[in-house]
Amino acid sequence: MNISLTKLEQLYQLPFNELIKKSHDVYRRHHTINNIHLCGSLSIKTGNCPEDCAYCPQSVHYQTDVSKQALLDCNDILNIALRAKTHGVTHFCLGAAWRHVPKGNTFQKVLEIVEQVNRIGLQVCCSMGSVSEEQTEALFEAGCSTYNYNLDTSPEFYSNIITTRPFESRYQILQMIRKSKLKISCGGILGMGESIADRLKLIYLISQLSPQPEMVPLNLLVAIKGTPLEHEPFIDPFEYVRIIALARIAMPQTIIAMAAGRHQLSFETQALAFFSGANAIYIGERILITPTPDLNADFNMLKKLGMKAHENNLDIRQ
Numbered sequence: 437m438n439i440s441l442t443k444l445e446q447l448y449q450l451p452f453n454e455l456i457k458k459s460h461d462v463y464r465r466h467h468t469i470n471n472i473h474l475c476g477s478l479s480i481k482t483g484n485c486p487e488d489c490a491y492c493p494q495s496v497h498y499q500t501d502v503s504k505q506a507l508l509d510c511n512d513i514l515n516i517a518l519r520a521k522t523h524g525v526t527h528f529c530l531g532a533a534w535r536h537v538p539k540g541n542t543f544q545k546v547l548e549i550v551e552q553v554n555r556i557g558l559q560v561c562c563s564m565g566s567v568s569e570e571q572t573e574a575l576f577e578a579g580c581s582t583y584n585y586n587l588d589t590s591p592e593f594y595s596n597i598i599t600t601r602p603f604e605s606r607y608q609i610l611q612m613i614r615k616s617k618l619k620i621s622c623g624g625i626l627g628m629g630e631s632i633a634d635r636l637k638l639i640y641l642i643s644q645l646s647p648q649p650e651m652v653p654l655n656l657l658v659a660i661k662g663t664p665l666e667h668e669p670f671i672d673p674f675e676y677v678r679i680i681a682l683a684r685i686a687m688p689q690t691i692i693a694m695a696a697g698r699h700q701l702s703f704e705t706q707a708l709a710f711f712s713g714a715n716a717i718y719i720g721e722r723i724l725i726t727p728t729p730d731l732n733a734d735f736n737m738l739k740k741l742g743m744k745a746h747e748n749n750l751d752i753r754q
């Protein structure tokens with residue numbers, strides 16, 4: 437049975453060590469311990485997005501240093517994807533700054549990119565904005581395995597962050613994607629000024645999807661100059677670990693990823709997050725357009741912790 441919001445609130449009140457002990461036990465029961473999924477990502481179309489997400493430098497509403505980039509050439513994408521594969525990446529996310537996945541020729545190009553990236557042996561995840569039922573079908577047929585569609589934050593806090601689309605339509609589309617053949621990656625961003633209650637509600641709502649998402653990326657705000665959140669203080673790292681722990685308890689089988697903003701965390705905090713149940717990271721030069729830690733530093737950290745890359749794909753359901 438899915439977890440209740442009240443239960444999440446009770447768990448959140450536990451002393452830190454008790455909470456992470458509980459989430460570690462859940463993690464051990466459902467996953468191969470010390471194995472980590474390595475994910476890569478690439479922004480294949482950057483900037484000029486009509487949405488106004490307050491954290492995002494790709495929105496047309498804000499003046500930022502992000503260079504706009506039309507849809508990249510398929511060969512360039514393949515070269516980057518191949519390089520990621522040599523680093524042990526199994527899951528590769530293609531991100532595009534669109535409100536809706538476009539139709540016509542551009543969509544045909546997207547399908548070709550998906551097919552080519554999948555052909556080199558990577559699981560393809562697409563993160564391209566709202567998508568129609570027909571498009572989920574076509575993406576699946578082209579070799580896309582997962583669609584990323586984040587809820588970002590709680591319904592109550594949502595309008596502080598995004599005004600160009602309502603939370604309700606976001607949630608409806610998410611449910612439509614859940615019914616498609618695609619797996620779901622659905623997470624949020626922490627540290628945007630939301631309350632603890634907002635964070636718990638976000639985890640609660642994501643965990644209510646049926647079946648639960650195959651992957652939950654938990655991002656940390658990267659406060660970027662020119663966006664409305666540029667002066668937002670960094671979240672208390674213990675808070676981030678607590679939310680990872682709650683997500684692990686609420687979604688035992690799901691892959692919980694430390695996603696954007698991980699470069700702002702110490703190795704020690706990341707080690708606590710792994711202990712609490714995080715079992716995926718994004719490596720490489722960037723996660724879409726935000727920085728990632730240095731690749732060698734990541735590999736050193738994993739070595740020190742005795743963790744190794746997961747060789748299997750994301751489909752861990754029994």
Ligand code: SF4
Binds near residue numbers: 489495532535
């Ligand atoms: S987060 Fe995505 S939808 Fe929002 S402004 Fe950025 S690119 Fe557009």
